[in-house]
Amino acid sequence: MVDVEASEALARCRELTTRGANHLHEAARQLPDAHRYTFFLAAYAAMRALDDLIDREFLDQAADVRAARRDHVLERLQRWEEQVRLAAAGAYLPGEDDFEALVFTALNRHLGHSDLGAEPFLRLSRSLRRDIEERGLRDWDEWYDYCEGAAVAPGAVFLYLLTARDDGGRLETPSGLSVMDEARELARFCYLTHIVRDLSEDARGNPQLLTIPGEILEQAGFDRERFRRAASDPHADSDPAVQQVAARLLQRAAVHAHRAEARMPALSEYLGEANRAVLERLFHLYRDAFVAVERQWQS
DSSP states (O other), X not given: OOOHHHHHHHHXXXXXXXXXXXXXXXXHXXXXXXXXXXXXXXXXXXXXXHHHHHIIIIITSOXXXXXXXXXXXXXXXXXXXXXXXXXXXXXXXXXXXXXXXXXXXXXXXXXXXXXXXXXXXXXXXXXXXXXXXXXXXXXXXXXXXXXXXIIIHHHHHHHHHHHOEEETTEEEOOTTOOHHHXXXXXXXXXXXXXXXXTHHHHHTSOGGGOOOOHHHHHHTTOOHHHHHHHHTSTTGGGOHHHHHHHHHHHHHHHHHHHHHHHHXXXXXGGOOHHHHXXXXXXXXXXXXXXXXXXXXXXX
């Protein structure tokens, strides 16, 4: 007999997770364990739903609309956090005013039977709270702090699913492994690649979408608004000052790519052959994307 609720929940997770180009999902499809893949769909959909709420229903709006909606969006963020904590305890039950109840029904089935916990999700919400408050990133320290939630947290969930041991139907982190620490360099590399790839597109929207340290912009002679106008120009990739910003971001990305690759051999003891291939696939996808973006901005 088909569990209709479970089928609907999984369909909603898949809809959110596969929206747009997504290298993380492309790599996750290669997970050899179907249970871990559906765990990924539920976890990533919960994160994506919150990100979409803030980007599409808040940051995309006019300033007066954002001011009127800010408290409501912060309330939705708080409710999302509460649901995450319940799902981590395996205690989530859908309610009328819940945030994406179908997604959390799926997340409850998986997160509640693992030791992953709520922390990666709560790190994401701390970073996205900054977006709701529309606080820019002044320097690299603030960028790295924001990146912990925006990129390292989803990367840690992915790495958890590659490395966790199955203990009678419950997933457990291998002794001595910190998935946040091991995911950090690869996540930073991937995020910086995304930022430069989407530079012109993001510049056409809310300045908050330009997750670039202010110090980088200042070194190129920009404030955030002037950079937004310059980067949104159709010929931005031939503007020397915009190219300078892109080059600095790509240089930093290359550093993190090198560090991520250097850490991979140490992860081998936690990965079987199939899961090691999945992780390598993800790295290669982003390395190819990095090369393409680098060529674009050097042309």
